[in-house]
Amino acid sequence: MNSAALQPPSRLWLAALLLLCIGAALFSLHQQMPLAQWGALIWQPELNNLDQLLVYYSWLPRLCMAVLCGGALGLAGVLMQQVLRNPLASPTTLGVANGAQLALALATLYAPTLLVAREWLALLGGGLATLLVFALARRRGLSPLTLILAGLVVSLLLGAVNVMLMLLQPQGLAALFIWSAGSLSQNNWDGVLFLLPRLAAALLLIGWLVRPLRLLELDDSGARSLGVSLAKLRLLGLAVAVFMTACVVSSVGVIGFIGLAAPAIARLLGARTLQQRLLWAPLLGAALLLLTDFGVQYFAGNSSVLLPTGGVTALLGAPLLLWLIPRLRLPAGRPQLQPATQLPRLQREQPLLLLMALLLLGAAALALLFGLGPQGWSWVLDPQVLQWRIPRILGAAGAGLMLGLAGSLLQRLTGNPMASPELMGISAGAAMGLMLLLFIWIGAPLWARLGMGFLGALITLLIIISFARRHAYSPDRLLLVGIAIAALFDAVKMLVLSLNDPRGQSVLSWLSGSTYFVELPTALMAIACGVALLLLCLPLARWLTLLPLGESTPRSLGVPMRAARLSIMLAAAMLTAAATLLVGPLSFVGLMAPHMARMLGFHHARGQLLASALIGALLMVIADWLGRNILFPDQLPAGLLAALVGGVYLIWGLGRRR
Amino acid sequence: MFQLESVTFAVPERTLLQPLNLTLPPGEMIGLIGHNGSGKSTLIKLLARQQTATAGSILLDERPLHAWGEREFARQVAYLPQQLPAAESLTVRELVAFGRYPWHGLLGRFSVDDEQEVARAMELTDVTRFADNLVDTLSGGERQRVWLAMLLAQHTRYLLLDEPTSALDIAHQVEVLALVHRLSRELDLGVIVVLHDINMAARYCDHLVALHSGQLLMQGSPSELMNDACLEAIYGLPMTVIPHPDQQSSIAVARA
Amino acid sequence: MRRHWLRIFAGLLLWLPLTLHAASEAPYSRIVTLDWGLAETLIGIGVTPLAVADLTNYRRWVGEPQMPPQVHNLGLRSEPNLELLTQLKPDLILITPQFEAARPLLERIAPVKSLAIYRPDSDPLQTAEEITRELAELTGHQPQAQQLVDDFERQLARLRGKLAGQSLPPFYLVSFIDERHVRVYGEHNLFSAVLARLGQENAWHAGDNYWGYAQAGVEQLADNPDAALIYFAPLPLNTEQQLAGSKLWQQMPFVQQGRVYAFPPTWQLGGLLAAQRFMGLFEEALSDE
Structure with missing residues (x-):
C-alpha cells in the first residue's frame, strides 16, 4: 500500500460531493416549483397550494428517504464487511434484502394481518436468509468467496420463490414487482418517521460496538486473546446490520448495491480505519442514492415509465462490482486444509452408473x-x-x-x-x-x-x-x-x-x-x-x-x-x-x-x-x-x-x- | 544446473529480487536462507517456473526456462509449494500417481512403468502402508512424506521444496529433512530447499545460499557460513555459534 | 418399444395435415381463447367458450361477465396446457399477438386466429367493435353481435346526449398498485376511448404504453387540479387505510372536492362488453351525485 492511500479522504472530496448533492437538489426543486414560491414554502407554507404541497409531502420526504436509506445501507455494508472480514459482504450479496422482501411478499399474499409489524417480518426474513447463507458456507470455513457464492445461491432460491408467486398471481403482485426494484416515491412523512427512530436506535448500538468491532481487524486468535467474545460480537454486529436492512426493505423495497458500493468507494478513497469507514460509507451511500434518485426523477419525469430507483442503483452497481474485482485484495491461496472429510468412496463406479x-x-x-389429465391421475x-x-x-x-x-x-x-x-x-x-x-x-x-x-x-x-x-x-x-x-x-x-x-x-x-x-x-x-x-x-x-x-x-x-x-x-x-x-x-x-x-x-x-x-x-x-x-x-x-x-x-x- | 543471470523480480509496488547472478549445481542439497522477505521464496518460485522473472534469464542445463515444454520441464524439476493444497477424498496412491502426469500426459496410458515408479516412490518415503488411506486423514509428517513421494514419482533430477518443514514439530522436521538428505544422496538428486531454521539448514544441506533484501549476500558450505559475523549479516541479529555437544556440526543461538 | 415410438411419430405426421384441413370449416363452435377480452366478447355475443386461460384470475380481475361453470380452465395464459387442449378437441383457438410465440404449437391442435384489440395508433373502441363482428363471423352469431354493437351505440348516444349539457371535469382512470403507485390509463386505452366518445376528457396526458397505460407515483395525479379520479377494484391490501392516513392524498384536489369514484373490477384490456360495463358504471357514478 502506498502512503497516499493511508490518508483519510480529503475534505475536497467531501465538499465536492456535498456541492453536487445540493446542486442536484436545487435543480430538482426548481423542476418541482417556481423559484417565486421557495420563500413561501419556508416561511409560510400554504397547504392548499398544490406545488408546495407536493414539495412538502412528496419531494421532501422522498429526499429524506433517499438519504436515510442510502446511509443505512452504507452503514449496514460496513458492519457486515467488518464483522465478516469480507470486502464483498453487503445486504444484497448476503441475500438479506431478498429474504426480507420475500417474507413481506408472502405475508402480503397469505397473512396480511402480519403486515402491521412489517419491519420485524422483514427482519425475520432477512435473518433467516442470512442463516441459510451461513449454513451453506460454513463447511468451507466462511471464506469470502464462498460466503458470497452462498449468498448468491440463497438469493437465487428466494428469487425463484418470488417468481413462482409472480407467475401465479401476476396482477396481485404488481406492487411487488415495483417493490422488489425499490421505489423511493413517497406521499407523506410516514416512511421517514418510521425509519428515523429505528435507524437512530441502530446507530446508538453501533456507537456502543465501535471499540470492540475495531479489534476484529486483527485475526480471530488475536482478537480473542484480547478478551473479546467473538461469537457474541459478530452476532450482534450482524444483527444490527440485518435489522437496518430489514427496515429499509420494509419501507421502500430492495435497493441494490448501495451497501456494497458505498463502503468499497470509501475504502478506495482512503478511509482505512473503522471509524473513518463508519462515517464515510453512510455519507457516500446517502449521496449515491440521492443522486441516483434525482437522476431517476429527472429522466423518468412525467413519462409513462416508472423507474424504481433501487433497480437503477443495482444496474449501476453491477459494473461497479466488475470494476472493483481486479482491485480487490482477496486472501491469497486455497482454502485452508479441512478437517478430514468422510465422503463415501466407490470402489467400482460402473455398476452404479449403469443403475x-x-x-x-x-x-x-x-x-x-x-x-x-382432465380425468385425474392416469x-x-x-x-x-x-x-x-x-x-x-x-x-x-x-x-x-x-x-x-x-x-x-x-x-x-x-x-x-x-x-x-x-x-x-x-x-x-x-x-x-x-x-x-x-x-x-x-x-x-x-x-x-x-x-x-x-x-x-x-x-x-x-x-x-x-x-x-x-x-x-x-x-x-x-x-x-x-x-x-x-x-x-x-x-x-x-x-x-x-x-x-x-x-x-x-x-x-x-x-x-x-x-x-x-x-x-x-x-x-x-x-x-x-x-x-x-x-x-x-x-x-x-x-x-x-x-x-x-x-x-x-x-x-x-x-x-x-x-x-x-x-x-x-x-x-x-x-x-x-x-x-x-x-x-x-x-x-x-x-x-x-x-x-x-x-x-x-x-x-x-x-x-x-x-x-x-x-x-x-x-x-x-x-x-x-x-x-x-x-x-x-x-x-x-x-x-x-x-x-x-x-x-x-x-x-x-x-x-x- | 541452474544458472541465473541478472534475474529481477518486481511487483508494482516494490522489487522483491534485485539483479541476481547465481549458479546452482546439480546433485547437491542446497539450502536457501535469509530473513523474512529476503526473496528466498520468490527465488524458488522463479526456479520452479511458478512465476516468471521480470528481467534477466534463468537457464536450466543451458536452456532458458521458458524454452522448455510444460511436461518436459516437469520431468526435470519437481516443486512442492509451501502450503499444501487440500487433497479432498484422495488416497495416498492416487495422489502419488499424479506425479506420473509429466510422463503419460493428458491422454497417454498409465503403464506398468508408471505403476512401478509409484510403488518405488512410496517405498522410498515409507508410505506404502498408507497407500489406500485418505491423504487428509494422515498426520502432518506423514502427509509431507506423501507429497514428497508424489514429487519422487515425477522422477525428476531436481526437487524444489519451499519450507517443507514449516508446519511440522521438531521430530517431524528432522525426519523429513533427513529423508530428503538421504534421497538426495541415493538418487543423486539436486535438491533446493528454502529453510527458516539455520541449524536445520546447516545440518542437512551441502551448500547454503543466503539472501538479504532481495540480494545475494553470500554462499558457501555450512562450515563457511556458520560463524558469528556471517549469521549476524544474514539475520541482522547478533548470533553466537557454538559447537554441537555430540556432533561435528555447530549450532547458532541468538545473543540478544 | 421401437414400434411404439414409430407409431407415435407416424401419428404425429399423419395428424398434422388433418388439422390443417379442418381449418376451412366455419362456423366454429368449440372455441378456446387465451385472452380474457376475447373470452368476454364471446360471452357477449352468446357463445360459451370451451375453455379459457387462467380462469382463477379471470374471476378476480374481470368479474363480469361471469364464465359459466362448464368452461374449462386452460392454466396460465403464458403457457396454456397443451395436453388438456388436445383432449378438449377445440375447432378454433383464439389468441392475441402477445401469444404469437405459442402459435406453432397451437396450430398442431386446431386452427389459430390472432385478433388484436390493442394495436398501436388505432382506436381501441373501434377495434373492439371490429373484433366483435369478426368473432360473430367465426361463430355464426352475427345477429347477436349486431345486437351488442347496436345496444352499445344506443347507450353511448343516450349517455352522450345526457351529458351534453353538463360540464364535467377531466377524469383520471387508475388502478392502484400500492398506496404510492398507480397504473394510469391513457389515450390508447379502451375506457379512455369511451370517455372520448362521450365527449369527456382523460386527465392523463403524459403518455402511455402499447396497452394504453402508464405507471406513476400517486403524487403525479396532482398535475391537473381540476380533474376527478376513477379507480378500479380490486385494491391491493391495506391501500384504503394507508391512503386515508396520507396527508398528500387527503390534500389531492379530487379528494378535497369529493370527486373520487370507485368502480368494481372491470377488465381494462377488455372488449366491447367491458366498454359497455364501464359506461354503465360511469353513468351510475355520476347520477349518484
Missing part, C-alpha cells in the same frame, strides 16, 4: 406415460397427448445433462464445490439476450430466440474471458465476474418486470426455465449436443483431476494451465448457453448434480462427470414432470421447480455437519 442410467430411462418413461398412451410430452422430457433431460456436466467441470476447474453454471453469469447473459428480444420483437420465432440467447451467452463469455485473462484465468476472479454479471442481469430483470408490461408474464415464464416451447428437433439436438460435449470432455479427465489441487501443483506437474483452463471454461460455457436456451437461467441442477455425485462416492473426475450428467438429466426430468402436474392445469416451468427443490436440497446437503 443410474436405467433409473433415468425408467423415470423418463414414467414421466412420459403417467400424469394428471396412464396415457394417446399419441396426440404424448406428442407434447416427448419433446419436453427429452429437452429437460438434455438440459439437465448439460447443466450437470457444466457444473462438474466448473467445480473441478475452480476447486470450489459452490461453483456452478448459474453463478458463472453465462446463463444470465443468454437470458438477457432473450429478454431483449422479447421486447423488440413480440412472438419471435425459435431460431431468433436461439440466436439471441447464444449471442448473449457469447458476449458474456467474452467479457468473462477477457477479465479472467488478466488474472491468468484465476478461478476465483472468474466466479466473481460471474456473480457481477448475474447481479446485473437480476437488476435488468427486476427493472423490466417493474414496468408491469403484460409481456412481463411471458418473460417470467421464459426466464424461469420452461420446456413448454421446446419442440422435437430442438430436444433431439439438445440430447445430441449434450452427449457430444460429454464425450469431448471425458479425455480432459486428467486435467480435471489435477486442477482442484490449486495453482502450483498442477503447474509444477506440467499441466498447461492456460490451455487447460480456457478449454474447460469454453466447454462449460457452451454447455451452459445451450442448456439456458432450453430451461432458462434459473435452476440449481449444475450445482446439485455434481454434489450428489460426490455424495454417492464418485470421486474420480471421469466417473463424476458421467454421474453428474446422469443425475442432472434425472433431476430435470423429475422437475419437468412435477411442473406439468403439481398445479394442473397450470404449467410451472421445470427450471423453477428444479431451483426450488434444488435450493432446499443444497441447504440441507451442503450445510450438513458430518
